[in-house]
Amino acid sequence: MTKKKLDTWKTRTRLVHEGTRRSQYGEVSEAIMLTQGFVYDTAEQAEARFDQAGPDEFIYARYGNPTVRMFEDRIAGLEGAEDAFATASGMAAVHAALASVLQAGDHVVSARALFGSCLYILEEVLTRFGVEVTFVDGTDLDQWRAAMRPDTKAVFFESMSNPALEVVDLPAVAEIAHAVGALVIVDNVFSTPIFSRAIELGADVVVYSATKHIDGQGRVLGGVVLGTREFIRKTVEPFAKHTGCAMSPFTAWVLLKGLETLDLRVRAQAESAFTIAKALEGHAHLTRVLYPGLASHPDHAVAAAQLEKGGTVIAVDIKGGRAAAFRFLNALDIVIISNNLGDAKSIATHPATTTHSRLSEEQRSDLGISPGLVRLSVGLEDADDLIADLLKALKSV
């Protein structure tokens, strides 16, 4: 039983109700359908379903599952996308989006400032299968223009980059890409589906690591690819269902619960992030405070035009490099040292020695990852407590 969905529903209503499928018991909370397979009444029904499964018909959990479908429908409604395919992790979503589209001889243009595993897929995996990749500075439109070729099949970038929080001018890059017929694939994790309307801004395909804000409570790994129905069901689904990156129904259930509170959580986190960024800006022990919501951020104008808020992550550069950054991290009481983001718990990361340690010194400096840089993912704690914790830790650098 599928609940009626209205086109007039606003975000918070969609996040609570969209995509709900109820069983004959009429349960309030979405059911976890922990089943690999589905029973057919007759052999004829099995035959018919393999030929063409209807919207409420399932064959095998690697292809689709009712709980997973609820998550796909709910996030597609949130994003304003026609359809979605859920995956076991964010990286499975990035890989499925790229590998289902590309073939040997194709050319891809990608921003250079990428999450480490995204860079690995573009640099090490796709190139092994004969795909040529050109990397550009994502904030430099001239570089995008110069890199585009008639055989450019896709462009890829993080709308807000990790960890320097560069904001790519999405509509401008989409226009440049669409001029040569290239597909625009956007990793929208840092911008969040709440603050960025990536599809309206020109993205053809949007991917998320649901591990971040969508779970937001540190429990599961998950990912999703969003796009047109044609793209999701004709291009992504055949690739994904046969290569086996399916999301587990349990994960989908956790993420459905995450979506219910997503809007409330990320708005509160972004508000705290802005308050904290303002409190830290100009601090004597910091050379930079990077937050797209601050007027001092190099991409503030693009962020203000394209994102509803500056996001939930701040980067600060601590004077004294790595040793000072480590003293700062070790002096924190509330903020934990870890490498996730978007969590209810505030998290500090030292990218140069963890998430970006695989890169060379030169690559890191190109991406603005200095030895003193610390990434702060702002959680749901009281902002005053966080500011007190951060200022106290800054005293010990």
Ligand SMILES: *Cc1c(COP(=O)(O)O)cnc(C)c1O
């Ligand atoms: C975390 C992250 C990913 C990968 O997601 P997983 O769920 O960890 O596989 C991809 N892109 C960005 C921008 C991320 O932050």
